[in-house]
Amino acid sequence: MMASRQQLSLLGPPAGQPLRLERPGLVLRHWPAWLDDADLWLERLLIEVPWKQEWIVLHGRRHPLPRLTAAMGDPGCHYSYSGVANPLEPWSSAVEELRRRVEALLYPRDPTQPSDAAPGFTNVLLNLYRDGHDHMGWHADAEPSLDPTAPIASLSLGASRCFRLRPRTRPAPTPTPAPTPNSDAGPLGALSLELGRGDLLVMDPPSQRHWQHQLPPRRRIRDARINLTFRRVIPRGGSMAE
Ligand SMILES: O=C(O)CCC(=O)C(=O)O
Numbered sequence: 001m002m003a004s005r006q007q008l009s010l011l012g013p014p015a016g017q018p019l020r021l022e023r024p025g026l027v028l029r030h031w032p033a034w035l036d037d038a039d040l041w042l043e044r045l046l047i048e049v050p051w052k053q054e055w056i057v058l059h060g061r062r063h064p065l066p067r068l069t070a071a072m073g074d075p076g077c078h079y080s081y082s083g084v085a086n087p088l089e090p091w092s093s094a095v096e097e098l099r100r101r102v103e104a105l106l107y108p109r110d111p112t113q114p115s116d117a118a119p120g121f122t123n124v125l126l127n128l129y130r131d132g133h134d135h136m137g138w139h140a141d142a143e144p145s146l147d148p149t150a151p152i153a154s155l156s157l158g159a160s161r162c163f164r165l166r167p168r169t170r171p172a173p174t175p176t177p178a179p180t181p182n183s184d185a186g187p188l189g190a191l192s193l194e195l196g197r198g199d200l201l202v203m204d205p206p207s208q209r210h211w212q213h214q215l216p217p218r219r220r221i222r223d224a225r226i227n228l229t230f231r232r233v234i235p236r237g238g239s240m241a242e
């Protein structure tokens with residue numbers, strides 16, 4: 001007897017393939033526990049990354065961001081958001097190695113092409129959520145400096161946290177789609193994913209144009225979490241080579 005659609009989705013994707021989650025305007029690929037030795041990478045990044053407390057100005061008052069941050073990137077590939085200008089650091093050795101691994105998955109190289117022919121990531125924003133009080137509010141990663149045709153790859157280490165998404169505009173009323181095994185559909189088409197240690201989540205275009213995301217506080221969580229979002233920033237004063 002043939003398995004039903006529901007049974008098939010509970011079996012999960014074939015080994016090495018991501019879970020796919022699609023809604024109108026949203027395309028996500030999720031590789032649970034993708035990175036081996038995620039706890040060792042967490043320890044390494046806690047030490048190696050120059051974590052900073054940045055500030056944001058809201059209604060004329062300065063507030064500390066509810067997390068520590070750092071940014072690394074290629075020369076000229078600076079990324080700023082909401083008036084927060086994270087100083088651009090050169091790639092550290094651990095973060096460079098993680099970039100290489102994520103690019104090898106998402107942009108497998110054609111051995112017949114020169115090694116610099118494939119596009120890749122030029123910037124990473126790193127967030128350190130010291131415990132469940134640290135969080136990030138609703139936003140989309142849609143700054144003009146980002147290449148809108150590139151995916152954003154988000155790698156999670158440390159404590160498992162809830163990641164929420166919601167449409168940027170109210171969707172037309174449609175029947176609520178059935179939840180997939182790793183997500184819960186909420187009101188107005190909002191979705192929640194649990195991002196655990198070593199998980200890789202890729203947000204493909206045009207997701208940032210139509211959806212926002214957030215990392216809500218989870219006050220009972222005592223452990224730290226690090227998230228790295230690899231992005232393709234267009235170098236200042238130039239356009240990306242294909
Ligand atoms: O911590 C996360 O999972 C989300 C990070 C994020 O959305 C960002 O850095 O823009």
Ligand SMILES: [Fe+2]
Pocket residue numbers: 139140141213229
């Ligand atoms: Fe984001």
